[in-house]
Amino acid sequence: MARKALITWGGWEGHEPEQVARLFRGMLEAEGFEIALHDTLDCLADGTALQELDLIVPVWTMSEIAKESVQNVSEAVARGTGLAGVHGGMCDAFRNNTLWQFMTGGNWVAHPGGDGVRYRVTMANSSSPLVAGIGDFDVESEQYYLHVDPANEVLATTRFPAVTWYHSPNGPVEMPVAWTKRWGLGRVYYNALGHKANVIDHGPAQEMIRRGLLWAAEGKAEAAGGDVAQFASPGNHL
Template sequence: MKLNGIVITVAAAALLGVSLLCSADKPKDGKKKILLYSESLGFRHSVVARPLSGEMAHAEKVFKEMCDKAGYEVHFSQSFHDLKDIKQFENYDAIVFYTSGNPEINRQAMLDWLKAGGAFIGVHATTDSYRKDAETASGGKSTGWPEYIEIIGGAFSGHGKQDPNGVTIKIEDREHPATRMLGEEWIVVDEIYHHDRIFRDKIHVLMSVDTKKTNLEPQGMKPDGDYPLAWTNTYGQGRVFYTAMGHREDMWTNPTFQEHLLGGIAWALGKK
């Protein structure tokens, strides 16, 4: 990799926090091009933490395997410098966020790209981004981004303990590409997010916690509460898919989760 004329190895790139992007040109074989962007400010989830050895993070490795099998060209970045202008966004058919805090991307460029027909996918911690004012990677201050919260469909507000007995998820839309493989319910062991500023009247909820079949105490949930875990939204011509799953390493290697995520990506790219 070259940075300002200096050749940088993959290991050094990871240590310096720069991206692992390859050529920015559109693939000539017609493959859809996807970026997994996982910059974390504040809390960094272990699945997207790159080891000091310079290897890719666990989620990046698994996601590459998933995309290779699905026929997508995939790229990775943990640097906001790769999303600073509209041309950088336009390099990709879909952009997957696994972020936290307020990365210093070009906000207007993202909105323009999405409105023009981009596919935006959020995984797990993505709803923990831009929900409040926060410190930036460069040491400055960044304001919250209300329009982002409306687009992604909700804001992280907390989570309970991970229950080894699992949480029962009821599937509200059994025909959607992201959930049609799940049947009536899906029992998972993962970190279950709570959200506020949920826009149920604007988003299309695909699945949520079944409060009648789940032990609510370790989750800190209420019997009459509403806990959506995956949904879709639109913005202009763009499609938005979010799943709250994906905290744990073993969730990423779970074939059902992989089908769920790939189904959401396919829908965001235009599949019915």
């Protein structure tokens, strides 16, 4: 039986959501996935249907979303459905929803210098199969400064500041570019690259993301038979 993925795209047009969504579709179809492609968030309203998926891929910079839809995604991922995305399409989405930020592992706050900054992406965990054999590489794009979850498993980083600005007096920092995290029984993958589709449609960036999508989806089988109730607490009702 073919694995099933839902890709939903929209939001700020500057991030080329339709082009990025179709790029994801091509990656996943090449791996044998059955794809549902939507240009609306209405597809997140059916929580039961989401729990039957192997993977959810959001491509929505900024925008607004119903609280219930984020809860539906959260419950699906907690039960094993993978969640994976890139750039602003996942970690600059739905800025007013803290559950989304908690689940995805980070939130964009700035890109000093705007588009066209040249910087290096450095592999931080070369033993991980998600980046094994992929060397450090340079990109010319937005360099994302993110507020990130300390629980993330960081796969790649970039060094700030590449561009002098108000943050520069704090000194150099290693900012995560790609990471994984767990959410209940499920897997979450994020990669900060992808300001335009042509940043991630080739080379090591594309390969990192291809592996991340597959890794997140593979969590469905791992979660089979697991008991999500083990994560219940009085303040969080499953």
